[in-house]
Amino acid sequence: MTNAPTHTFLDLHVHSSGGSDDAGGTVEGYLKWIEARRRLGFRIDGFVLTEHRNFDTTRDFSALAAKYNAVVLHGLEVETDIGHVLVYGVTPAFLSHFNLTDVSLPYAEVFKVAWETGGIAVGAHGGRPHIGLVDHVEERSIDLAPIKVIEALNGGSSDFENARAHELAVARGLREVGASDSHFVSALGRCLTRFDSAITTVEGLVAALRDPAAQFQAMRLEETVPGAVIPPRPTLAQLVPATSRMGDLGGDALEYDRSVVGKEVAAGRLEVTAEAIASYCEALEETNPLYTDAVFAAQGPYGGIIAPPGILQTARLSPPPDPAINFVGTSFMAGSRQEYHLPIRAGDTLEGFASVAQVYEKTGRSGRMVFVVRRNRYINQHGETVATLESSMVMRETKAVEGDA
Structure with missing residues (x-):
């Protein structure tokens, strides 16, 4: 770690060209980007590879991570009937339950099995249409009992989408993490999570996410600079309306078929x-x-x-x-x-x-x-x-x- 070991800044949602077919960033490319960001005063201590529908236990980046004084951990992103879900602490027992290529896995089972096998599942980019869980809460009133943490600050989502996820988390007592959802090098660290403890292993990450007493916070890269003021997250009411059903925009009603x-x-x-x-x-x-x-x-x-x-x-x-x-x-x-x-x-x-x-x-x-x-x-x-x-x-x-x- 580069700074005080009592805090760890991790990007929890990253895709690489070696494991996700829609990604262009390499693991070493990401590590070089971290090095460059650090020179500008930003804080990124590492990231978690969450490849789409793919968990390759043979990929070992420990030597490469050590070269750049960073942490590289492994997770997984799967697709469920309420959208995408990140899984940390993936075990053979978890993998034996699911066909990872299935793009509509039963979400309740994914969250349940992840927890029972010693890991944790996190709802990804919660505010995005269709592939985030907010839509499914609003339209189908899905049961949130199995869900403890959601990604409420995503670097690939709009401010409005992130606000949707944040307000759901606040209303329903869910904990929040931040991550870039990076597919290319320059996006890494755009959003990330600050843990108030030293985390260098998947086991440590899972323990923090599972522990209701553990402290962690979703934040943007610019908020990692020493002395930076972290402003309150904007609410939906504070943002410009994103659809015609949200607020009076003035003027004549829009006519279309x-x-x-x-x-x-x-x-x-x-x-x-x-x-x-x-x-x-x-x-x-x-x-x-x-x-x-x-x-x-x-x-x-x-x-x-x-x-x-x-x-x-x-x-x-x-x-x-x-x-x-x-x-x-x-x-x-x-x-x-x-x-x-x-x-x-x-x-x-x-x-x-x-x-x-x-x-x-x-x-x-x-x-x-x-x-x-x-x-x-x-x-x-x-x-x-x-x-x-x-x-x-x-x-x-x-x-x-x-x-x-």
Whole structure:
């Protein structure tokens, strides 16, 4: 550890290219990033690898971690019927209960078995739509009895999504951790957890998370600087409304065809071949051996070459139904989100389905804005959802300039 051993600052949710097919950061790359952050005065003592649906006990980074005076621990991220869940203290007994490739594991069983086998499960990115537990609490009133800790500060979530998770935690007596959900080096440590004890092992981490008397706090990287003031977490009421159902935004009611929202239509097909994968990798100078080296890939977690997730960008899909929004403004891209659920392999036939996932409003300094979230969902020939890609377009209100006719 670099500073006082009575505190430990850990990023509890990190993916690497060696274990998660949608990640680009290497373990040593993350450690070099920690080294660089420390030189700027920030505090990161280590991180936990939580690979998607994959727990490889042969990966030993102890020597590499020692080289950079950091902690590298192992965990797991699984997918359940209430969203994603992080598991720490993974044991053979836990692994024997579940098929990790199942993207809809029963959440109550995951939390129960993790606890009974000496570990702990934590609800990941709690405030995100669909893959966080807040939606499932609001829509299905799920039982939170098995859940003791949630990730309420996630580096990949919006402030609004994090506020949703924080308010649920406060209302229901859940403890909170923070983590980056990093898939690339530069995101590591964006959010993390400060433990008021020295933690250097998975056993120590699990003990702290299980102990109701242990002290830990979710925080952002800039709050790790000595003397930094940690402000109160913003509430939903303090944040700009994120959907049209939250607050009076003023002006006329937004008119659009609500019948098309959420309606999926068949939009196209992508045939994935070994040649297509090779050509894509060659064009982008992609060198990850999971995508390019058949011998290496055969020994990896997927048993053979898989396609880079970006290959989906080569699909030509038709647009979703038009919501016919009655709003005049300047349009531009507001952001995107990509979720990859299963590896894409040569021989897969992927069907694309397009929909308008959301239409919502918010206000900014420039006035009223309307956001349209379009979603493309891909399923393979087995009917399994492989990926969900969302893009958000914003239409910003155009105001007349004084003097215009």
